[in-house]
Amino acid sequence: MRSILLTGCSSGIGYDAARTLKSRGWRVFATCRQQGDCDRLIAEGFESFPLDYASEDSIAAAVEETLSRTGGTLDALFNNGAFACPGAVEDLPRGALREIFETNLFGWHDLTCRLIPTFRAQGHGRIIQCSSVLGLVGAKWRGAYVATKHALEGLTDVMRLEMEGTGIDLILIEPGPVATRIRANAIPHFEKWIDWENSARRDDYAALLDRLYKPQAKKDRWELPPSAVTAKLIHALDAPRPRARYYVTVPTHVAGFLRRLLPTRLLDRAIAKG
Structure with missing residues (x-):
């Protein structure tokens, strides 16, 4: 039985991945940030315990728990848990960027590096990073999230080069629009950090507020x-030899193609038109 540690399994991508891999015979360690979500997964038959990317102690405890259950082995890691803090880049205070990088990048890196010695010792391992179409191109109002995903892309590319010949594969998955709770989960971060009412872009925030707070009509x-x-x-x-990147949605395929094809200014216009 192959084993995998997954993060962000309370809902959306992580939850679906945990259920599907379990049904395919994997031993799944489905972690969540909140103990309550772990308890729900345990009731569904999963092996689940907390892992909060923002806490080094939580990451260390989750790695110890995983390896104690497997006897010191693990076949794969799927880094997935992340959040967004929407707002104009000029309105993002330092604390907002520090907070989102702690979870979306530093925590991923910390967890990955704690498991690499295990992968090295056994001679194999797959580290799969759930990036985004926004790791390929930017988009207005999403600067904080875009910054973390661009950083993740660069860090993963370098690690893939450095791990050549070790038996450890580094893989990026690039979703685009996927039905998850990321928009709803972004609201507390927006309310905590973005003083939009006193922003020079105050009038421009109407469309963003509409997307955040109104239920999607379709x-x-x-x-x-x-x-x-x-x-x-x-x-x-x-796959015996997995790809370095997997595009998921049509917008991701289009963005990847246009990024290679167009000069930056033309790419900006294409993105602005949606």
Whole structure:
């Protein structure tokens, strides 16, 4: 039985991945930030315990718990848990960037590095990072999230080069619009950090507030379910030689193509038009 540690399993991509891999015979360690979500997963038959990317102690405890249960082995890691803090870049205070990088990048890096010695000792391991179309291109009002995903892309690319010949594979999955709770989960971070009423962009915030607080009247035309990400994850886990990147949605394929094809100013115009 192969084993995998997954993060961000309370809902969305992580939850779907945990359920699907368990059904396919994997031993799944489905972690969540909150103990209450772990308790719900345990009631569903999962092995679950807390892992909070913002806490070094939590990461260390989760790694120790995982390896104690497996006898010191692990086949794969799926870094997935993340959040967004929407707002104009000029309105992002230092604390907002520090907080989002702690979870979306530093915690991922910490967890990954704590497991690399295990992968090295056994001669194999797959580290799969759930990035985003926003790791390929930028988008207005999403600067904090974009910054973390661009940093993740660069760090993963370098680690992939450095791990050549070790048996450890570094893989990026690039979703686009996927049906998750990321928009709803962004609201507390927006309210905590963005003083939009005193912003020079105050009038421009109307569209962002509308997207954040109003229920979606209809599904995004390109939106896919979390299972679309899980399908790419399965390929990344099972392929003898996995790809370095897996694009998931149509917008991701288009963004990847246009980034290679267009000069920056033309790419800016294309992104602005949606």
